[in-house]
């Protein structure tokens with residue numbers, strides 16, 4: 818687990834903890850949020866605790882909880898990590914539904930990218946989203962990435978397959 822904390826105008830990006838399970842469950846159990854994520858909609862909080870335990874020991878990726886500084890509420894999570902096979906840094910994010918459309922994803926993604934640039938010398942970034950997930954593409958463009966082509970999206974359990982839109986950027 819890392820101990821990185823990043824402050825933006827409205828958010829505190831900090832490590833996820835097992836005690837975040839109830840807050841996380843609120844959005845990972847919401848089909849509107851999980852639809853275009855690789856995970857399938859969570860149905861009980863134990864599954865979230867297992868995932869958080871995995872994240873705590875995952876050295877390959879920097880996972881963050883996104884805490885709204887105004888009231889300390891955890892409203893989303895995301896990650897950034899180096900992908901050796903691609904030679905670039907990948908990132909992702911998801912937010913509870915009632916917090917969409919307020920610029921939070923752009924704010925969090927830019928903060929993770931800036932942190933990786935400054936502290937790890939990261940320059941090449943890549944990410945992708947399911948074709949219908951226009952909002953996510955907007956976030957990627959606002960972070961300085963550009964569309965490079967179509968790819969394939971598949972949920973971890975193989976239950977959903979669809980076309981993805983791939984983005985890259987040297988920032």
Ligand SMILES: CC(C)(COP(=O)(O)OP(=O)(O)OC[C@H]1O[C@@H](n2cnc3c(N)ncnc32)[C@H](O)[C@@H]1OP(=O)(O)O)[C@@H](O)C(=O)NCCC(=O)NCCS
Pocket residue numbers: 849850851853854909910911912913916917918919920921922923924945946947950951952953955956959
């Ligand atoms: C994708 C997601 C993270 C976007 O979060 P957000 O905080 O609403 O994004 P932002 O507010 O930063 O919006 C970024 C841009 O997309 C636009 N946008 C937001 N929702 C949109 C929508 N439904 N359709 C089209 N554009 C949209 C915003 O207007 C903004 O552009 P603008 O600044 O030019 O107005 C959020 O919808 C989410 O959590 N979805 C479920 C999980 C998910 O799909 N994650 C991404 C997987 S690749």
